[in-house]
Amino acid sequence: MSSFAGISQALMAVLSMQRAMEVTEHNVANANTTGFHRQTAILAANTPQSTGGWVGSSSAGQIGTGVMVAEIRRFNTDFMDVRLRTESGQVARWNVQHSYLQQIETSLGESGDDSLSLRMDAFWSAWQSVSAEPAQVDLRATLLESGKQMAEAFNGRIVRLQELRRSQNLEIYQRVDEINKVSNQVAALNAEISRVVALGDSPNDYVDQRSQLLTRLSEIAGAVSFTQNDGQVLASIGGHALVVGDKSFQLTANPDPLDLSKVDITFVSDGKQLNPPSGELLGFTDVRDRVIVEQINQLNQLASMMIEKVNILHRSGYGLNDTGATPAGRDFFTGTDASTIQVNSDLNNLANIAAALRPNSAGDGELARQIAEVRSTALFMGAPPALTVTPSGGWSGGITAASAGHAVFEGINTLINGNYTVNINVTSGGASTIELLSGGTAINISANGNSSGGAALVLNFTHDAVNGNVIDLGNGLQITIDAAATGATSQDITYTATGASNPHQFDGVRVANMALEVRSAATYARDHTYVQTALNEQIKSEAGVNLDEEAANMVKFQRAYQASARMMTALDEMLNTIINGMGLVGRS
């Protein structure tokens, strides 16, 4: 063994302690760095030397050769990181959904003084006032104004909902950009990490960085990842690869050609649609495609039912100057749904508002009274039932070309006045055409008042030869004329709707739905945040930096460094004895 071996051993120790001290310093420096996992220098004894051979077998055997830094190890929390990312995706989704829904709730303002419910109340009350004093022109003016305000309340809500819908598209574009940038960075880090791993080192800080980026991908779109043996990760969203090795698949966001207010996200490489399983994007699309659409549908349903019911009644009444024997047949509202509802401009002449059921009767408020009672009339079905109509006898003769069928529906208020496409499926044999009244493909359903209480919709259609058919009226309503009806000439079919609610109950359900959406989003966000926080705690507990610990390590390595240096001095002094003090024999 060399005489100088001790010095180089001491040198190794000094260098190792210095390295360990640097790792400690790195930890202290990154004590507050998000995503940083603490590192530790693993010290190991150097390969020992055998002292056998010609020196003699009396030797003690192997001798230690000091210390070295075997590895700088990162405290790994991969298992928890994966779970944390899943939770982060959920938290991000529900947080976005919650704030988006809150915007909608605030903008609809249904619990304030501007609520649709109050506008409807004012409308009905105005009718009631007119019914009490039908000849009072100022009350008619109030009615007209409250009708306009209610129509505006409907229109404004649709406009606001659609604006909110569009405004989210900006966010979606921004998120898609971010996914593209982040996945590029992950791909670049993958390349770097696999290079370092191939060299046998551990790329600790790169792994930290990549882990952070993967968490961000989960937050945006619920991306999941899998770590391969070469240190690279595979990342995917909703089953479609996003990053493979050093390659990333880019996304693009484009307006939906069928609905320009909507943005579709697709992969550039194969045009497949992105289906985020969680994350902020799911939050945006869920609200955009489900909640807002439901709200718009419910508002439309409410508006169209109000239009239909009020118009049917109003058409049968007389204005102050209507002297003819038959009613003038004016509509109160024009339009067909919440976005188009308007008060008929003919009524700007206040005398044209019909309050009476008889001509020349300024004091007759009977019609106004009936309209005011719509307030508490059950009109609205929860969900339209599938309608199956069974002919109830009286089918005889034969349906010949252009003979008329006649169907009466009571209480089906989802069948609003307007044009419906009628699909006819001939289920067995025979000719397959039904000629419609208009001779075209659309059928005009005219809603006529029914004298025997309750309004009925009368649907007139003309048949060619029919064996069996289904007439689909939309909204899940169908008229089925079964095969036995072959040869029928005319038949009255009556259907009465059940499970109805009045306009205010219907609107209450809409408001409650919205409120529950907001509330459940808040609850989900909070619940997932609890789990996320707990996982974060675990990860920090395992891999975070404790300054006390680092201080102790600092002292430990400092002392070891000092001791090693002292060792070197001692060895130096020993060699000094040999080199400068030996063989002088008394000389000095």
Add this chain to the structure above:
Amino acid sequence: MRVTNEMMTSNSIAHMSDSLSKLYQLQTKAATGKDFLKASENPAKAVKNISLRSSQEALRSYTNTARVVKEWISDTEFNLQKMADLGVRAQTLILRGLNDSLDADARNDIAVELDGMLNQAISMANAKHQDNYLFAGANTTNPVPPFRRDTSGATETVVYEADIPVGIMRRDVAPGETMTMNVDGNEYFINSDFFNSFIAARDALAANDTTALAAAQTRVVDATKKLMESLTTVGVRWNSVQTSIERMEQSDIEMQSFISQNQEVNLAEVYSQIANQEMVYRSVLQVSSRANSLLNLFDVL
């Protein structure tokens, strides 16, 4: 458990913001006095609130209608009462006219007085309530008064010139309670012979014909009786409307208290909660400041 410095910090921040947000919620409640501002804060109560306010609004509009009906009926009653009084006075005059000691001149004087009373009665039958004829059926804005003296025939008559059949005016005076508010003038003034019996009595007095006067007396008595009957009907209606109004006013007060209970906070409760939460927040701050003190091993070694 291994505790790291970042855990301490993030924990303190989480607790502080949690505590502060609770304080914020309570403060909002106290400042607005409302239990919820948005439906999502309490969906069940919010929807109940909508339905309560809607019912209250409906009730108030019924109450307004009932008040209008009450005014109309009061006016009707006033005029009918005056006409019945005229009927009674006419009977007294006719009795005096039947007295054998009276000569033709004196009877003629009575006839003139009776004619004046007829004019009064007709003007009452043509009475208006806020520009609407009370006894013209539903045609309340008829361009001419509904009752008119017609002298074109051999004997004078009073004719009715508004809508026939007489339109009834029905009003909702309470939820589910509909009432006819107008009195059929044609029935009670023309068909009942009220005006025409006056004319017959006057003509008999002018002609100094006591036999005809005696016949006319019976007609006036019967017609006045009929008018009294209509007064009873009107009185019953008035009572009924008045009861409805009182009941609805009572319900309105109750409804208001339901609404208050539903949406308003109990301030005493909220204030004590605020005091409590303030204390919690203060201790969270103190604990946090201790936990995040600058003290660590680096300072001591």
